[in-house]
Amino acid sequence: MNATPLVQSFVSHFGEMGSRWGINRTVGQIYALLFVSEKPLNADEIAERLSFSRSNVSMGLKELESWRLVRLQHYPGDRREYFSTPDDVWAIFKTLAEERKKREVEPTLTMLRGAMMETAGSEADRHAQARMKEMYQLIELVTTWFSDIQHMDVETLQRLMKLGSQVQKVLQFTQSLSKLTGRDTERE
Amino acid sequence: MNATPLVQSFVSHFGEMGSRWGINRTVGQIYALLFVSEKPLNADEIAERLSFSRSNVSMGLKELESWRLVRLQHYPGDRREYFSTPDDVWAIFKTLAEERKKREVEPTLTMLRGAMMETAGSEADRHAQARMKEMYQLIELVTTWFSDIQHMDVETLQRLMKLGSQVQKVLQFTQSLSKLTGRDTERE
DNA sequence: TCAAAGTTTCAGAAATTCCTGAAAATTGAG
DNA sequence: CTCAATTTTCAGGAATTTCTGAAACTTTGA
Structure with a gap:
């Protein structure tokens, strides 16, 4: 690999983490x-800098494309494809979250829904179903929330995050307000 | 494996996902x-139900223990160790998040901090450092927020999540309040 | 249509990870 | 302390995953 030590260590860390x-x-x-x-x-x-075979790079890029993590572009008069990552780290984070949701969370939810529909043949089954339901509800709550959050604009999101656990106070406050007015801010 | 089809499919799904x-x-x-x-x-x-070797089960349990995902208990008059998972799915979720943070996020932050301290030897290095800084700040913001949230009690957390993106309105509201009173609810 | 440039596919070698059985270590009752 | 019950370790075989080079395929410009 012919990169500076700085880039070197970043790249190998991502290798391990990967x-x-x-x-x-x-x-x-x-x-x-x-x-x-x-x-x-x-x-x-890429192949040269990382000393991977050309074909290995091709497969790796294909994988990254399937995660929507790389962008492809062309230069006039050059037939080769040039790859880069999107600049906005927030956008990257969102993409990653969406893809993982699609690949890991959704199949699990589907499986759990299926299992919950089955008629339990025993006490053990009934218990298993109850446990699966707990898991289902948690996952669903968390992921719905996540996608809610994803649709917020970055400024609000950052404000919310910086607020941290103080959001608790805001919530308590709005709740006491809603008691006064009789309107509830919660949906459903 | 001698489990009902219900449990069967749940177990193998987790195998694949794992x-x-x-x-x-x-x-x-x-x-x-x-x-x-x-x-x-x-x-x-466990070994019998999943048709794994006894030693494989032993290693698997050790791994689960290192993730703090199983609980160990004894019955009087029985020397064997009995394993179970905590009941509270929220607690499980938190444990999982903490462990992943420890294993994946923290080492990355450390690496990034290190890289950002280095003196850049070239224009390329300077650009790389800037990118790493963006990544660092994002990760830090998200994880700090996560741990803030973890320390909230479950009721508040659920309320917050159910509120979803409506939290935006609450935030806007409190912000206009703080403009009126001159006090800012954001920390820092 | 052809040739050159570039990309992808794929069979099998290399590397890694997983899993097992046997043996060692640990534990606790008597 | 001794012994049997139980758990853990570990070397090496099995299975899986990764990676490569060669060949096939695709695209573009002449």
């Missing part, structure tokens, strides 16, 4: 390299 | 089995 959760080392490193790169890179450049 | 992110198939299945089980199980029971 393999810690689903994505593999190659994919993690390619992403990291693109993320810190000043300008878009083509597949050969 | 391997999709870091944890392996065995570990995922053991966890799933314990999660829906009415009563605590000992290692032999």
